[in-house]
Amino acid sequence: MPARELYKTMTNETKTILVTGGAGFIGSNFVLHWIAQQKGKVVNLDLLTYAGNLGNLVSLAGHPDHIFVQGDIGDRALVDRLIAEHLPSAIVHFAAESHVDRSILGPEAFLRTNIYGTFHLLEAARAYLATLTAEEKDAFRFLHVSTDEVYGTLEPNDPAFHEDTPFAPNSPYAASKAASDHLVRAWVHTYKLPALITNCSNNYGPLQFPEKLLPLMINNALAGKPLPVYGDGQQVRDWLFVLDHCRAIETVLERGRIGETYNVGGGNQQANLDVVNMVCALLDELVPDSPYKPHSQLIRFVQDRPGHDRRYAIDARKLEGELGWHAQETFATGLRKTVEWYLNNKAWMDEVTSGAYQNWMRANYGERSDETKASVTTAGVK
Numbered sequence: 001m002p003a004r005e006l007y008k009t010m011t012n013e014t015k016t017i018l019v020t021g022g023a024g025f026i027g028s029n030f031v032l033h034w035i036a037q038q039k040g041k042v043v044n045l046d047l048l049t050y051a052g053n054l055g056n057l058v059s060l061a062g063h064p065d066h067i068f069v070q071g072d073i074g075d076r077a078l079v080d081r082l083i084a085e086h087l088p089s090a091i092v093h094f095a096a097e098s099h100v101d102r103s104i105l106g107p108e109a110f111l112r113t114n115i116y117g118t119f120h121l122l123e124a125a126r127a128y129l130a131t132l133t134a135e136e137k138d139a140f141r142f143l144h145v146s147t148d149e150v151y152g153t154l155e156p157n158d159p160a161f162h163e164d165t166p167f168a169p170n171s172p173y174a175a176s177k178a179a180s181d182h183l184v185r186a187w188v189h190t191y192k193l194p195a196l197i198t199n200c201s202n203n204y205g206p207l208q209f210p211e212k213l214l215p216l217m218i219n220n221a222l223a224g225k226p227l228p229v230y231g232d233g234q235q236v237r238d239w240l241f242v243l244d245h246c247r248a249i250e251t252v253l254e255r256g257r258i259g260e261t262y263n264v265g266g267g268n269q270q271a272n273l274d275v276v277n278m279v280c281a282l283l284d285e286l287v288p289d290s291p292y293k294p295h296s297q298l299i300r301f302v303q304d305r306p307g308h309d310r311r312y313a314i315d316a317r318k319l320e321g322e323l324g325w326h327a328q329e330t331f332a333t334g335l336r337k338t339v340e341w342y343l344n345n346k347a348w349m350d351e352v353t354s355g356a357y358q359n360w361m362r363a364n365y366g367e368r369s370d371e372t373k374a375s376v377t378t379a380g381v382k
């Protein structure tokens with residue numbers, strides 16, 4: 001049956017969606033979650049940069065609902081071809097350069113993927129929309145997955161970020177994501193693209209690349225390596241379990257109002273040092289014969305991240321009140337599941353930390369932990 005005829009016979013739930021960045025941390029959790037619920041086919045477009053990993057999707061090998069395509073969101077011909085072939089009912093856009101420290105050491109890729117890549121994807125979606133019937137247009141959605149970092153940083157007593165908080169991005173990463181959010185907004189306003197934006201706080205959970213705080217600390221602690229806490233470790237992040245973020249995206253995709261932004265957060269503000277100490281305590285309990293116990297003895301304060309945002313906090317009342325989403329995991333339950341997952345998936349960690357990962361660790365931490373350039377002290381054991 002030709003693709004367009006097939007499209008007409010499908011219900012909303014069984015139509016194909018195009019996911020970008022579905023081999024990364026949140027994208028792969030989302031794809032696994034979507035397919036587990038038998039929501040229909042996923043065309044997963046991912047460039048497989050250092051952060052993309054087909055190992056995250058190994059349980060979908062041969063699955064008829066998962067079509068993986070290695071490629072760049074900025075490759076307009078490829079995106080047009082995939083859209084023409086699969087006639088997606090939605091595009092869920094995760095693909096990005098996502099690590100703040102990398103954006104400080106090399107911002108260009110962030111501009112290329114996060115800004116120009118998003119631009120090309122928006123243009124492909126706009127061209128596609130022009131080919132759809134009125135009914136199909138009504139059903140189509142473009143969901144742009146973004147971050148709370150676009151709002152900048154908070155003082156200790158400031159209210160949490162809400163959807164109307166003015167943008168004030170501080171890192172090259174945050175600036176590139178803010179630019180992409182503005183592009184999406186403009187495409188809604190000018191071209192009537194049926195898009196929505198989610199701005200989420202820090203995610204944690206299975207399948208996160210160990211350049212980010214939690215998996216990096218778990219991996220280092222298990223190997224008896226220093227746990228590098230930037231500055232005084234009192235920066236605050238609002239942590240959300242990754243599956244709660246996936247459920248929020250699903251909710252906004254299915255019930256969100258076109259053109260709206262929805263903030264997503266766990267209502268769970270924690271100082272970095274406290275988070276690292278919690279990870280250490282869990283490892284002490286779950287790896288009782290570790291030679292590195294107590295793992296908190298491995299904590300080291302190292303030179304701070306330039307321009308380090310002091311505090312993020314999300315006000316998610318719009319998403320909760322309007323669409324009925326609520327985080328299901330507490331930090332205690334989510335953190336335990338996370339640590340257990342990394343303990344049970346050492347082969348995954350070994351695979352992603354081989355090769356180029358070591359170069360990154362040298363580039364980012366070599367300077368920080370050099371005692372001539374950074375102040376390195378032992379943290380108090382809590």
Ligand code: NAD
Nearest residue numbers: 021023024025026047048049051052072073095096098203
């Ligand atoms: P990630 O770095 O783990 O994954 C990014 C994925 O995008 C990788 O699989 C990579 O190969 C792919 N990619 C990169 N450039 C590409 C390109 N040009 N074309 C196609 N694919 C490309 O990131 P993540 O943590 O999973 O974040 C996903 C999205 O969620 C990002 O847009 C990020 O800004 C946003 N976000 C992340 C968090 C968080 O805490 N991790 C919180 C809020 C929002």
Ligand code: DAU
Nearest residue numbers: 098099100147148149201202211212213228229230235272
């Ligand atoms: O807030 C949402 C953002 O959360 C996402 O948009 C980003 O994609 C994601 O990377 C994350 O950004 P952060 O910079 O907050 O995450 P990261 O895991 O890099 O760091 C969390 C905090 O821990 C931050 O304050 C920096 C600190 N940190 C991080 C690393 C890697 C350390 O103290 N030591 C470290 O080695």
